[in-house]
Amino acid sequence: xxxxxxxxxxxxxxxxxxxxxxxxxxxxxxxxxxxxxxxxxxxxxxxxxxxxxxxxxxxxxxxxxxxxxxxxxxxxxxxxxxxxxxxxxxxxxxxxxxxxxxxxxxxxxxxxxxxxxxxxxxxxxxxxxxxxxxxxxxxxxxxxxxxxxxxxxxxxxxxxxxxxxxxxxxxxxxxxxxxxxxxxxxxxxxxxxxxxxxxxxxxxxxxxxxxxxxxxxxxxxxxxxxxxxxxxxxxxxxxxxxxxxxxxxxxxxxxxxxxxxxxxxxxxxxxxxxxxxxxxxxxxxxxxxxxxxxxxxxxxxxxxxxxxxxxxxxxxxxxxxxxxxxxxxxxxxxxxxxxxxxxxxxxxxxxxxxxxxxxxxxxxxxxxxxxxxxxxxxxxxxxxxxxxxxxxxxxxxxxxxxxxxxxxxxxxxxxxxxxxxxxxxxxxxxxxxxxxxxxxxxxxxxxxxxxxxxxxxxxxxxxxxxxxxxxxxxxxxxxxxxxxxxxxxxxxxxxxxxxxxx
Amino acid sequence: xxxxxxxxxxxxxxxxxxxxxxxxxxxxxxxxxxxxxxxxxxxxxxxxxxxxxxxxxxxxxxxxxxxxxxxxxxxxxxxxxxxxxxxxxxxxxxxxxxxxxxxxxxxxxxxxxxxxxxxxxxxxxxxxxxxxxxxxxxxxxxxxxxxxxxxxxxxxxxxxxxxxxxxxxxxxxxxxxxxxxxxxxxxxxxxxxxxxxxxxxxxxxxxxxxxxxxxxxxxxxxxxxxxxxxxxxxxxxxxxxxxxxxxxxxxxxxxxxxxxxxxxxxxxxxxxxxxxxxxxxxxxxxxxxxxxxxxxxxxxxxxxxxxxxxxxxxxxxxxxxx
Amino acid sequence: xxxxxxxxxxxxxxxxxxxxxxxxxxxxxxxxxxxxxxxxxxxxxxxxxxxxxxxxxxxxxxxxxxxxxxxxxxxxxxxxxxxxxxxxxxxxxxxxxxxxxxxxxxxxxxxxxxxxxxxxxxxxxxxxxxxxxxxxxxxxxxx
Numbered sequence: 001x002x003x004x005x006x007x008x009x010x011x012x013x014x015x016x017x018x019x020x021x022x023x024x025x026x027x028x029x030x031x032x033x034x035x036x037x038x039x040x041x042x043x044x045x046x047x048x049x050x051x052x053x054x055x056x057x058x059x060x061x062x063x064x065x066x067x068x069x070x071x072x073x074x075x076x077x078x079x080x081x082x083x084x085x086x087x088x089x090x091x092x093x094x095x096x097x098x099x100x101x102x103x104x105x106x107x108x109x110x111x112x113x114x115x116x117x118x119x120x121x122x123x124x125x126x127x128x129x130x131x132x133x134x135x136x137x138x139x140x141x142x143x144x145x146x147x148x149x150x151x152x153x154x155x156x157x158x159x160x161x162x163x164x165x166x167x168x169x170x171x172x173x174x175x176x177x178x179x180x181x182x183x184x185x186x187x188x189x190x191x192x193x194x195x196x197x198x199x200x201x202x203x204x205x206x207x208x209x210x211x212x213x214x215x216x217x218x219x220x221x222x223x224x225x226x227x228x229x230x231x232x233x234x235x236x237x238x239x240x241x242x243x244x245x246x247x248x249x250x251x252x253x254x255x256x257x258x259x260x261x262x263x264x265x266x267x268x269x270x271x272x273x274x275x276x277x278x279x280x281x282x283x284x285x286x287x288x289x290x291x292x293x294x295x296x297x298x299x300x301x302x303x304x305x306x307x308x309x310x311x312x313x314x315x316x317x318x319x320x321x322x323x324x325x326x327x328x329x330x331x332x333x334x335x336x337x338x339x340x341x342x343x344x345x346x347x348x349x350x351x352x353x354x355x356x357x358x359x360x361x362x363x364x365x366x367x368x369x370x371x372x373x374x375x376x377x378x379x380x381x382x383x384x385x386x387x388x389x390x391x392x393x394x395x396x397x398x399x400x401x402x403x404x405x406x407x408x409x410x411x412x413x414x415x416x417x418x419x420x421x422x423x424x425x426x427x428x429x430x431x432x433x434x435x436x437x438x439x440x441x442x443x444x445x446x447x448x449x450x451x452x453x454x455x456x457x458x459x460x461x462x463x464x465x466x467x468x469x470x471x472x473x474x475x476x477x478x479x480x481x482x483x484x485x486x487x488x489x490x491x492x493x494x495x496x497x498x499x500x501x502x
Numbered sequence: 503x504x505x506x507x508x509x510x511x512x513x514x515x516x517x518x519x520x521x522x523x524x525x526x527x528x529x530x531x532x533x534x535x536x537x538x539x540x541x542x543x544x545x546x547x548x549x550x551x552x553x554x555x556x557x558x559x560x561x562x563x564x565x566x567x568x569x570x571x572x573x574x575x576x577x578x579x580x581x582x583x584x585x586x587x588x589x590x591x592x593x594x595x596x597x598x599x600x601x602x603x604x605x606x607x608x609x610x611x612x613x614x615x616x617x618x619x620x621x622x623x624x625x626x627x628x629x630x631x632x633x634x635x636x637x638x639x640x641x642x643x644x645x646x647x648x649x650x651x652x653x654x655x656x657x658x659x660x661x662x663x664x665x666x667x668x669x670x671x672x673x674x675x676x677x678x679x680x681x682x683x684x685x686x687x688x689x690x691x692x693x694x695x696x697x698x699x700x701x702x703x704x705x706x707x708x709x710x711x712x713x714x715x716x717x718x719x720x721x722x723x724x725x726x727x728x729x730x731x732x733x734x735x736x737x738x739x740x741x742x743x744x745x746x747x748x749x750x751x752x753x754x755x756x757x758x759x760x761x762x763x764x765x766x767x768x769x770x771x772x773x774x775x776x777x778x779x780x781x782x783x784x785x786x787x788x789x790x791x792x793x794x795x796x797x798x799x800x801x802x803x804x805x806x807x808x809x810x811x812x813x814x815x816x817x818x819x820x821x822x823x824x
Numbered sequence: 825x826x827x828x829x830x831x832x833x834x835x836x837x838x839x840x841x842x843x844x845x846x847x848x849x850x851x852x853x854x855x856x857x858x859x860x861x862x863x864x865x866x867x868x869x870x871x872x873x874x875x876x877x878x879x880x881x882x883x884x885x886x887x888x889x890x891x892x893x894x895x896x897x898x899x900x901x902x903x904x905x906x907x908x909x910x911x912x913x914x915x916x917x918x919x920x921x922x923x924x925x926x927x928x929x930x931x932x933x934x935x936x937x938x939x940x941x942x943x944x945x946x947x948x949x950x951x952x953x954x955x956x957x958x959x960x961x962x963x964x965x966x967x
Contacts (some may be wrong), residue, residue, distance in 0.1 A: 042534075042535070043535070046534075046535030046540075047535075049535070049544070053544075053548055054559070141695075142695050142696075142698055142699040143699045143700070144699070145696065145699060145700075145701045146685075146696070146701065186568070186569070187656070188656050188686055188688075189656045189657060189686045190656055190657050190658065191601075191603070191656050191657070191658055191659065200567055200568040200571045200572050200575055200605065201567060201568075201572060203567055203568030203569070203571060203572070204566055204567050204568065269692060269695070319695075323691065323695055324691050324711075324714050324715075325689075325691040325692055325695050326689075326691070333535055336535075336537070336540065336541055339541065339790055342785075342786065342789035342790070344713060344714050344717075344789070344791075345714060346712075346713070346714015346715055346717070346718060347714060347715060347718040347720055348714055348717055348718045349714070408534075408535070408564055409564065409565070409566060409567075410563055410564070410565050411565070411567070411572070450686075450688075454685050454686070454687070457650065457683055457684065457685040457686075458650045458683065458685055458701055458702060460647055460650075460683055
């Protein structure tokens, strides 16, 4: 009962005209920022912090606006994944796998609708989880140690070979390329410079945003130049402007399964939304293997990762609000904002600033509904994007990508690297090597290594620590089951193929 | 040719439109948005404008890379005489310089001022067997590898060095204190939560980020590495009181290019001093777990030079650099 | 064939990556050290590269002639843009880049120039003025 009255109090805070207006503005701005490649939630929130300052906002209002931008970005990231095959931000990479094929088949509006619904379900699920269990879950997350994180990443990479239907060896190789790229830079544990060729510019390694934009956006330009000349570039059929209700629900139970998995990943500090989206996709692929057409535009291949990444971003708010520990890059920026507004984050935030916390939670419910309502009519707008001439669309996407990177780092070096990634991305695509695992390797590789090394620092070099916690052992068991299932399925389908051939 | 002239015309028109309002003060935060240096730039920049010490809002530019080395190289090579520019830094930056991880030593910049400092602390979980710093030191003396200690910096970083300085003061030899297990996390908050979760036994880091856990009673401060007790936690003893003469501050301040004129340099010192004298700053500093401390101009120059030299010696002694 | 060449290249990279890692040592730090993880990566990466050499997929259809030239042109243009962004200032550099990119993407001169003018102005205003992310405005030789 206590909680309900607290939540009611929160709604009273959130529903003041100023806060409501800020929430709506945040949703809208967030969707746009999320949709633009190169500008993700981290940058979006960081960029708009000065705005919160210059408006002289109350801490609660500022936090409401920025959280709505954060949620909006998560909704928006999928748009360019689906429409352009270019992830709008890091967690949206998985959505390219089925979203883009669906759009090319003339079902762009359906894909956008499915993902909007999935985002809504994922984010709402996470917000409910946040309301009901935040302090409890935060306590559980504390017992997740470095060895357990390492087991989680082992699980991710052990199952990565299956994410595309093409040559699994190449998919795995792509992941290793990403992991190798991730180790460039100063090693955080000892400060050793690795693979930097003595350049300060590489001390922080390769920024995932730079790699994503290069691999996807710039290689897309090169692919287009090739297609258009060979006359293969047919006009994509536009399809209907607004989807039917039935199509919107095509994600089905995948929405809920993705939400649960994403939420769990989100609560763990550091794992974040990209892992949430990835694990949701992998699990859905296994779950629906019987009749799945994953990689060719399966609606569940859109619903699961979108529900997953939105649920994860909601989940990431839990360690931030209850412990003052960032669950993701974006929540790190939001924490910095809290601090600069003279609010001490940490375990006492719920007790000391109930208006702020519950006002924020209430605002998230409102934001979710606003985003769903806002995103359905916007589908028509975005599908029309495809009919824009390529000589406008492509330079625009490329320039925004360049700007998104340059305006944050002020390094032209990053721009050169981006073009380099573009050429690499084109060659990999020509060879049928998926780009998604490269990015996953890059995003998760450093954390995987750091946690392995932390675990061994704690045990003073004894490898037994990796297998001594029940959490880690459970994760390894799940990994083994998933791998076994994959081999079994592959064996069966081969036997069936042989039987039909015979 | 007509196309070219069109192009040129457009460019000229465009530039003439927005030439005005160019020179505003700029603060480079040599890190990504959200970090400590970013915070220094944004907070101080905002307050300078609020207090009308600058005419236009201070522009904050993020220039991450190499723990500040990229910005250092950039200012050195192309903005050494830019009097409108200041760059945020801290003890962490000076540690990097002292360990030769920047392209040059402290002499190539003009060090403007520091306005406050975070204080290093050694903390343990509330129900830890270590009740005093002596308990912890005694355990380390018996078996240096008995404990896993965590912090936000890597081995050889400021959090780690502070711990080793304590061990050194307690009489452990170099071979002994090298065996202390050190675990790096991405910040003080994660280090403390992992400690509460039982992964490590103690944490050495700045107080600011983890003060919330001390207030909530989840962790205890065994020793504050400051000359006096920390105002917000008067019950927590300093290391000095407990017989180990070690202090470990992490100050926040600024430098500017090495070729900036005396006039430009003094203008910055003066502005920051005026800001420091306001109650507003004292309030903000306190809210962020910082202790307001002023060192400016020549005094700060000398202080940085001194600290860098001292840090180099310590790093050498404990074997981080050769 | 391409698979074999790229496989060989990646094999070389993996070996180089592993061998280089062997040199990384910290006098100080954690038990695993900075070298172990890269070496752990290099072995499977090398084996996977070998599978590309042993069992190559079908040859991809590489482009030749004019589209290849256009691709090279686009890449050089983007590299030049990166190099001249700070020299020419954002508006001018972007104007030139978008106009030429439009041409490469088979639009006419007037259309490309129009879209370039609008885009450079819009992006500068949106980022520098609206979002407050400072961009270089004037060419270096002017300011």
